[in-house]
Amino acid sequence: MPHPKAIFLNRQTPPKIVTLTLLAGLSALTMNIFLPSLPGMAAYFDAPYALMQLSVALYLALSAVLQILIGPISDRYGRRNVILAALVLFLIATVGTLLAPNATVFLIFRMAQAVIAAGMVLSRAVVRDMVSDAEAASMIGYVTMGMSLVPMIGPVIGGILDEAFGWQANFGLLLGLGLIVLALCWADLGETATLQRLSFKDQLRSYPALLGSRRFWGYSGAAAFSSGCFFAYLGGAPYVGTVVYELTSSRIGLLFAITAVGYMAGNFFAGRYSVRFGMNKMVLIGTTITTLGLITLALVTAAGLSSAVMFFGLTITMGLGNGIALPSANAGILSVRPDLAGTASGLGGAIMVGGGAALAALAGVVLPPGSTEMPLILLMLASSLLSTLCILAVIRRARSLGIAA
Template sequence: MKDAPVQTLAAGRPVPTRGMVSLLAALAAIGALSTNIILPSFPAIGAGLGVSDAQLGVTLSIFFVVFAIGQLIVGPLSDRYGRRKLVIGGLLLFAAGGVICSLSPNLTWLVLGRAAQAAGVCAASVLARAIARDLFEGETLSKVLAMVIVAMAAAPGFSPLLGSVAEQFVGWRWTFATVSALGLILASWYALRLPETHATSRRTPLAIGPVFAAYTQLLRDARFMRPATVVACVTGALYGFFDAAPAVLIGALGLSSLLLGFFFAATVPVVFAAGLLVPKLSGRWGPQKTLQLGVMLSLAGGMLICGVNVQAPTNLVGFTAALCVFLFGMGMANPVGTALSLAPFAAQAGAASAMLGFMQMSGAALGATFVTKLAGLSPMAALGLVVVASQVLSIALFALLRQQPPKPYAR
């Protein structure tokens, strides 16, 4: 499939090409990739800087916090000034943050570098969805977002394996440098491939009052909140799995750290398969029913994980099968929920994408926290409980918000 000329993008809705979709997927995925890639290097980083794994946990916390809050700032800025400068500038800041991490003499500099990485890469992540909304609509938007969100969900699955391999061959400092190089390559690709996609005529003023009002209206609008809460809940369950996986797979099921990385990577095709199925199901049943089916499958996966924990807590095959049911449902619910959240808000795509991203990262932080805080439960039981509880919550909120009429959105 040959890419359309760049100059046709401003004239109307382009036909999505492989190159364009791959670029948007890469923009969305690099943030998720950089979240987990350092996990296998924790022992080496701790030894090199003289700190414990527990102290290194702040490098993850600061990344989540800055990433979540940064999206709320980037979204309105992009609605006012456009996407292009923020994406390129953000990726350059991300690359600089990686260099700071690679040269860090102590934990303080490493935390500062991780904060810079998060502040820069959040622009690429949140604006990948906004750019897709700028360019496409309807069923085409759903198809493109399916690929973008699948890449975003799959990246954390590949990143521990990539981090493990990089740690063995080049060391943790060069791992950060390599991630920085990827950021520079992606910035160049974007600069050469896409022009500005947010037309000047559709830009909105930038002021604290209107920005606050825009976010408030989104939070009060059932058209946004119904699918967005589903996305936040399935994301929370997914990151609960990432947090619990080492204890479950290494501690309970006896895998090595390298096999853990391969296990993560082996689950990625399940998410891809679900994402490929979403456009077909949405075309046949509609996006709302497809979203509900994804949530129900995620809930079933969580219940199966609980069942495995009770019946056969050392059964790798049983756990893997139950996990795949959850991942398949998550892979369906995430992209269609994202498309439904953004579709009604063309002029505010940046703000809507930012709020959605904030809710996703908040869900991720809560899911990971609850898995670790459920004292007295085995890691597998805690994971199953978090998955079930999050999906039950999303079902309840989805039903509750249905009773709210859509709010008129201020232009």
């Protein structure tokens, strides 16, 4: 008879939605909770702001690389085992950020925190393991709606903690939350994947089947450029808030929540209507909303009517559009090869986050000392326009193949 502990570690029971939400939420929170602290961190380490801003771009870059590996490994060894291992490594990296003696060591451990990307990737793969395509888009919408509550309040809390206790308090909070999520996943997250008896090398050989699909590239491009405008915002908004509008870190954190409110509303819309409208139409609706909102922001800024409230307030349309588009875009990525959901999720996530890393870094380049907010707005607008073109290409391809989505 198997040992009871072995049964516990390998039980085939799906997790509760709250477990997936908190798991994905920790990944999102790690990306943005410390953003209001960036100017203070630069002063603490006596380092240029541009160097500390790399804590966003480098994190995203390594996250993209890891996602290429996470998907195939989880298809081979299981979602549960990979998630638990990632959480342990995340906790070690978080301790490293707290003990870092200089900016270089901090950035190294900050990059290591990117292993928590497994939570974002595999929470989607777990959903796809359990339900069909249309239901997956709906369920991912509900999961990410709940998940958006965490990063919505993250920068607010981060700004308050920074002013009260210093930037280290943000990473101390991540450490405590990581321990809680690890305990929850250990207790509730059963294995949902049908494990494939292929070697890791054989798993990687499945990539050409995905990369050769126009639909995969279309959905991945739509997701990458749609989220790319948000990643550019993450990279540039702290500069705009601090330098252009001279706001405190707590005020910047509060204004960051505006985008997340829109994202939560978009996720609710996606959860409710994805099955009715279909994946492709939902992605198009979302990217169109984002593009129109950013066009409005660009025109208002060009007319000299910009203000902190106007700049941060109009980003609610970006949050709304992404909240509608991304669940269906991600479900579309997984629908190309359902038998390789983990691999597709990892590869699609790598493309999305890798593009985000590039745009976050580019945001730092287009905002030299003395710059206004306009270069950042135009960068975000260009990314959103490309996302719309990508989903239009998918719709055209689907029609030519007679595929309904």
